[in-house]
Amino acid sequence: MNYAKTAMLLAAMTALFMGLGFLIGGSTGMVIALVVAAAMNFWSYWGSDRAVLSMYGAQEVDQNSAPELYAMVQGLAERAGLPMPRVYLIHEDQPNAFATGRNPENAAVAVNTGLLNRLTREEVAGVVAHELAHIKNRDTLTMTVTATLAGAVSMLANFAAFAGSSNDNRHPVGLIGSIAMMILAPLAASIVQMAISRSREYEADRLGAEISGNPMALASALARIAGAHEEVNVTAERNPQTAHMFIINPLSGQRMDNLFSTHPDTGNRIAALQQLAAAWGQMQSAPPQRMPWGGGRRAGPWG
Known part of the structure; x- marks a missing residue:
């Protein structure tokens, strides 16, 4: 059902x-808009992963620099039937993580040091x-495409406003229509982008629980990460367009699902994982007791 919703x-x-392209320039405008979108998506497909990792100052690690983290990712990737992704650390106190890459063969997993310092193994x-x-x-590819399209819609909307105001008589939608497009088109694109993101988060929670075999551990992790949102993620604040990539939006501690949220309500996600755990007979009466990472030894090169 989530796949069908994403496709729609x-x-x-x-x-x-x-x-929007058609309204700006008729059939020619529509073709030009598609060419521009294709060019933007081509760049996103090949370069967006490197761009976002660089944006957050992520450092690649291996079995020598972060043996426990690397071994964990490797073991889980094998269980998921995936090639080994590249592993990165982000020196950020706010606990969080994201994945990027155009396909499973060119993927990366990045985790904040705060995640390793505060959560159990x-x-x-x-x-x-x-x-x-x-x-x-x-x-990762789906969200890159939607983010690129949403940006392209905003760009076209601004162009439509300029075209409409500069030549009201010849522009197909006129000044009033241009203003409406400038406001409504980016809003609609953002709502669609956020709806896709929310849908994919629920599906990733379910499949992630299957890969790890422990839905309650993921539920407990979501609660801990959501509880740390009073802390500032400076890099994310400078680049809000990347907020949807993280397991929980680093810029918002809001608890309600709505049209303008990039992620589902954390409580709803936890409840879904609890139902899954109950179906598996793994329901726990309390979250796992907090223990040091790796039995007291840090996995990363920052300590």
């Missing part, structure tokens, strides 16, 4: 983009499994 939302985003494994689920489902 992507189709809606594409239709919105093509319609089982909880970290649940988070990593969630990110591997995004890779397996190719959500």
